[in-house]
Amino acid sequence: MEKIRVVSLFCGCGGLDLGLLGGFDYLGKRYEKLPTEIVYAEDFDKYCSEIYNNNFETKCIVDDVKNLNVDDLPEFDLLAGGFPCQSFSISAQNPPRLGYKDERGKLFFEMVKVLEKRQPRFFIAENVKGLLSANQGHAFPMIIGEFAKVGYKIKYQLFNASNYGVPQKRERVIIVGFKNEDDYFKFHFPYPTTPCKKVALKEVIDVSANNDEKWFFSEKAVAGMMAVKDKMNKGRVQNLEQPCNTISSHLAKVSLNSTDPVLKIGERYRRFTPRECARIQSFPDDFDLSSVTETRQYKAIGNAVPPVLMWNIAQSLVNLVQQYNFSNSSVEIKKIAI
Numbered sequence: 001m002e003k004i005r006v007v008s009l010f011c012g013c014g015g016l017d018l019g020l021l022g023g024f025d026y027l028g029k030r031y032e033k034l035p036t037e038i039v040y041a042e043d044f045d046k047y048c049s050e051i052y053n054n055n056f057e058t059k060c061i062v063d064d065v066k067n068l069n070v071d072d073l074p075e076f077d078l079l080a081g082g083f084p085c086q087s088f089s090i091s092a093q094n095p096p097r098l099g100y101k102d103e104r105g106k107l108f109f110e111m112v113k114v115l116e117k118r119q120p121r122f123f124i125a126e127n128v129k130g131l132l133s134a135n136q137g138h139a140f141p142m143i144i145g146e147f148a149k150v151g152y153k154i155k156y157q158l159f160n161a162s163n164y165g166v167p168q169k170r171e172r173v174i175i176v177g178f179k180n181e182d183d184y185f186k187f188h189f190p191y192p193t194t195p196c197k198k199v200a201l202k203e204v205i206d207v208s209a210n211n212d213e214k215w216f217f218s219e220k221a222v223a224g225m226m227a228v229k230d231k232m233n234k235g236r237v238q239n240l241e242q243p244c245n246t247i248s249s250h251l252a253k254v255s256l257n258s259t260d261p262v263l264k265i266g267e268r269y270r271r272f273t274p275r276e277c278a279r280i281q282s283f284p285d286d287f288d289l290s291s292v293t294e295t296r297q298y299k300a301i302g303n304a305v306p307p308v309l310m311w312n313i314a315q316s317l318v319n320l321v322q323q324y325n326f327s328n329s330s331v332e333i334k335k336i337a338i
Contacts, residue, residue: 001035001325004318007073007120008041009065009081009111013051013289013300015281016082016126017041019310024284027203029165031311034318039074047296048303054288065110070117078317079115082126082305083108108143115177116150122317123147123177126305129158131173144175152177153184161309162243163192166282167199170246170306174313187320190312202240204279205263215270217256222269225256237264244280249302251277252295277301282308 008017018024023033038058042065043049049060084107108125115123125147132140144154154177161170178184209215217225238244238261245261251271256262263270272280274289274297281304289297 001322004034004036004078004122004321005039005074005076006036006078006080007076007114008038009043009068009079009114010083010107011041011043011048011052011060012045012082012304013048014041014055014060015283015304015307016080016124016310017052017056018283018287018307019305019312020078020080020124020314022311022314024286024307026282026284026308027165027199031308034311034314035321036078036314036318039076042068045300047292048300050291051289051297051300054291065107068110068114070114073114073118076118077121079111079118079120079123081111081124083111109146112146112150115147115152119151119179121179121183123152123175124313124317125175125177126310127173127175129171129173132158140173147175147177152179153181154178155184155187155189157189159309159313161282161306162198163195164190164306164309164312165194165199166243166280166306166308167201167204168244168246168280168282168306170281170309172305172309176313176317183320183324186323188316190316193312198243200241201238201244201280204276205240206273206276209270209273209276210265215273216265217262217269217271221256225269236261237269238262247272247277247280247302249299251302252298274298274301282306 006020011017017038020036021034021038022031024031038056041052041056041058041060042063043052043060044062044064046062049062052060111123111125134140147154154175156173156175158171158173161168161172176187178187236245236259248260251260256269263272274294275285277298278287278289278301279285281301283301292300
């Protein structure tokens with residue numbers, strides 16, 4: 001089959017794109033190369049773009065998506081994007097969630113604009129679980145409605161990454177849009193691959209980091225956390241035998257007063273290393289983070305889509321396209337035989 005050509009907006013450091021492409025190894029399993037190619041990628045964050053450009057053949061354009069000239073895009077079959085989610089995140093309660101009333105929450109309209117003008121066969125959008133409840137539940141139906149207005153039938157599902165071989169309880173909404181009605185009816189989201197036997201956090205921990213003082217919180221930081229622990233849900237020590245709680249872009253900070261997951265080594269608390277965060281997100285170890293500072297690495301990885309989760313979704317889309325091509329080939333064969 002011909003390759004599915006992808007335009008990737010809000011590409012970040014490339015978790016979604018790596019999943020769409022495949023061709024990587026993670027925890028001893030090969031995620032095969034898929035018949036896809038990235039023909040255009042764009043993100044506003046220059047540091048995420050540096051990471052992206054060190055890992056992908058197609059180079060990311062650093063720009064505000066609002067400046068995008070839709071007519072200049074190459075031919076493509078799939079529009080993909082994890083539009084900015086800070087406005088919708090359940091964890092971002094201070095300030096309260098503004099959802100689509102916030103400027104960042106309106107950026108999905110840029111995807112709508114591209115879809116309206118170019119009408120690709122598919123789109124995939126990713127966002128946080130909080131999208132479903134933002135603005136007292138009004139934001140999500142409005143967003144789906146805008147996609148429908150420009151000619152797309154929509155399927156969506158709330159995924160927990162730990163059900164797909166990712167050692168993290170990361171919940172994300174995946175929205176898939178279809179220009180063709182046949183595609184819409186034939187597409188099925190992937191079934192969980194690890195619903196009962198989840199990957200434990202211990203599988204991705206670098207035990208050598210336990211010997212490096214750099215990763216441990218200071219006594220002052222621990223004392224600050226303990227002072228408010230009864231009042232707030234803070235300092236979440238992780239069970240190594242279970243998938244990790246959701247990691248975020250905040251893990252670079254030295255304060256322990258947060259909901260971010262941490263490790264407890266003996267009687268001391270330590271944060272994850274950037275590479276551990278990448279492994280928790282299901283990035284392969286050969287994914288290069290070295291072009292930016294560790295603080296920037298944490299931010300990029302924390303905001304990324306788990307590649308293994310996206311690979312499973314992309315494979316379902318590829319299966320649909322292959323099925324469609326096979327069905328059309330059968331029709332042509334019958335015509336020739338007659």
